[in-house]
Amino acid sequence: MVQPGDFGPFDGRAWLNCAQQGPLPRLAVQEAQRAIAEKIAPARMAEDEFQRVPRRLKQALAHFIGARPEAIVLGNSTSYGLQKIANGLDWRDGDEALVVRGDFPASVLPWYTIERRGAKVRFIQPSGPALAAAEVEAALTPRTRVVCATWVNSFNGWTLDLEAVGRVCRRCGALLVLNAAQAIGARPFQIAGDGAEAPADAVVACGYKWLCGPYATGFAWISPRLLDQLTPDQVNWGAMQQGRTLDQMRDFELRSDLGAVALDVFCTGHFQSFAPWAAAVEYLGQFGSRAIADYDQQLVERFAAGLDSRRYSLLSPRQGDARSTLIVISHRERARNPGLHQQLAAEGVDISLREGNLRLSPHLYNTASEIDRALDLLHRLA
Numbered sequence: 058m059v060q061p062g063d064f065g066p067f068d069g070r071a072w073l074n075c076a077q078q079g080p081l082p083r084l085a086v087q088e089a090q091r092a093i094a095e096k097i098a099p100a101r102m103a104e105d106e107f108q109r110v111p112r113r114l115k116q117a118l119a120h121f122i123g124a125r126p127e128a129i130v131l132g133n134s135t136s137y138g139l140q141k142i143a144n145g146l147d148w149r150d151g152d153e154a155l156v157v158r159g160d161f162p163a164s165v166l167p168w169y170t171i172e173r174r175g176a177k178v179r180f181i182q183p184s185g186p187a188l189a190a191a192e193v194e195a196a197l198t199p200r201t202r203v204v205c206a207t208w209v210n211s212f213n214g215w216t217l218d219l220e221a222v223g224r225v226c227r228r229c230g231a232l233l234v235l236n237a238a239q240a241i242g243a244r245p246f247q248i249a250g251d252g253a254e255a256p257a258d259a260v261v262a263c264g265y266k267w268l269c270g271p272y273a274t275g276f277a278w279i280s281p282r283l284l285d286q287l288t289p290d291q292v293n294w295g296a297m298q299q300g301r302t303l304d305q306m307r308d309f310e311l312r313s314d315l316g317a318v319a320l321d322v323f324c325t326g327h328f329q330s331f332a333p334w335a336a337a338v339e340y341l342g343q344f345g346s347r348a349i350a351d352y353d354q355q356l357v358e359r360f361a362a363g364l365d366s367r368r369y370s371l372l373s374p375r376q377g378d379a380r381s382t383l384i385v386i387s388h389r390e391r392a393r394n395p396g397l398h399q400q401l402a403a404e405g406v407d408i409s410l411r412e413g414n415l416r417l418s419p420h421l422y423n424t425a426s427e428i429d430r431a432l433d434l435l436h437r438l439a
C-alpha cells in the first residue's frame with residue numbers, strides 16, 4: 058500500500074502517535090511548498106485559487122467517506138464543527154443535549170452554551186469502557202434534541218457501537234452528533250447517498266490526526282435532516298458570493314439557501330493548510346478507508362499478540378469491533394508509566410502518556426518492524 062518515500066523521513070524514529078498528530082504525506086508536503094511559493098510571489102497564484110482549494114478539499118473528503126461535497130463543512134478543528142451545530146440549533150426552554158461523562162472535552166464543552174438559551178446539558182454515565190446503546194436509550198427523554206458522543210475514546214481506545222447508538226437515537230427522535238476525531242481515516246466509514254440513512258446526523262473530525270493533514274484543519278458532514286434544523290451563527294461573505302465572480306462583490310444579499318457552505322470557516326481558500334490537506338485526503342482516498350483500516354488492524358493485532366501480559370495490561374479491547382487503532386496499556390506497576398514513556402522517547406519510539414497510561418496509535422505509514430521495536434523496548438525496559 059504505502060510506498061517508500063510516501064511519508065517521512067522520520068529521522069530514524071518510530072512515530073506511533075497518530076492519535077496525537079498524523080504526519081503529512083509527501084504529496085501534501087509538495088502542495089504546502091507550492092502554496093508557500095505562490096505566497097512568496099502572488100502573481101504565481103491563479104485567481105480562482107480561492108474557490109478551487111475548498112472545492113478540491115470538499116471533493117476529496119466527500120469521496121473518502123462516500124458523501125456529497127455539498128454536505129461537508131470545512132473548519133479548523135473537531136471543535137469547530139461541534140460548535141456550529143450546538144450554536145445553530147433553535148434551542149427551546151427545556152430542551153436538552155445528552156453528553157457523556159468522562160468524554161473528551163471537545164465533545165462536551167460546545168453544548169454548555171445552550172444553557173444560556175434555556176436548554177440543559179445532561180450527562181450519561183457509562184458503566185463500562187464504552188458507552189452502550191442501552192445506556193443511551195435509558196437516558197433519552199422526549200426533550201432530548203441531541204446526543205453527542207465520541208466514536209473512539211481517546212483515553213481508553215474503546216469504540217462505541219455506532220449502528221446501535223444511532224438506531225436508538227433515531228427511534229427516539231434525537232439527533233446523534235458524532236465526534237469521529239479518533240476514527241475517520243482509520244476506521245472503515247461510508248455514507249450512502251445523501252446520508253438520510255446514516256447512523257449519525259453529523260460526523261465531525263479534525264484533519265490533523267488520522268487524515269494526515271496539517272494542524273488547524275477539520276470538517277463536519279451534516280445530514281439533510283440536521284441541516285434543515287440549523288441556522289448559521291455567522292455570515293460568511295465568501296459563501297454568500299457562491300456562483301458569482303470576484304468583480305461582483307458589491308452585489309450582495311443575506312442568503313439562506315446555501316446549505317452547509319454557510320457554516321464553513323472563513324477563508325476556506327486557506328492555501329497553506331487546506332491545499333496540502335486536500336492532497337493528503339486524496340492520497341488516503343486512493344487506498345480507501347477499508348484497506349487502510351485492515352492494514353492498521355494488522356499492526357494493532359501484532360502489538361496485542363506480542364505484548365507480555367505478565368508485565369503489561371492491555372486496557373483497550375483485545376479484539377472485536379470495539380477495538381480501534383488506539384492501543385492503551387499500563388505497566389503492572391502503574392506508577393512506572395511516565396518513566397517508560399520518557400525512556401521510549403529517548404530510544405526513538407514516540408507514543409503518548411494519557412491519563413497515566415501508555416497509548417500507542419499506529420497508522421498506515423508504520424511497519425511491523427516498528428511495532429516489534431516498540432514491543433522489544435517495552436519488554437526490555439519493564
Ligand SMILES: Cc1ncc(COP(=O)(O)O)c(C=O)c1O
Pocket residue numbers: 076077133134135136137161163164207209210211236238239262263275
Ligand atoms: C476525541 C477527540 N476529539 C477532539 C480532539 C481534538 O479536538 P480539536 O480538533 O477541536 O482540536 C481530540 C484530540 O486529541 C480527540 O481525541
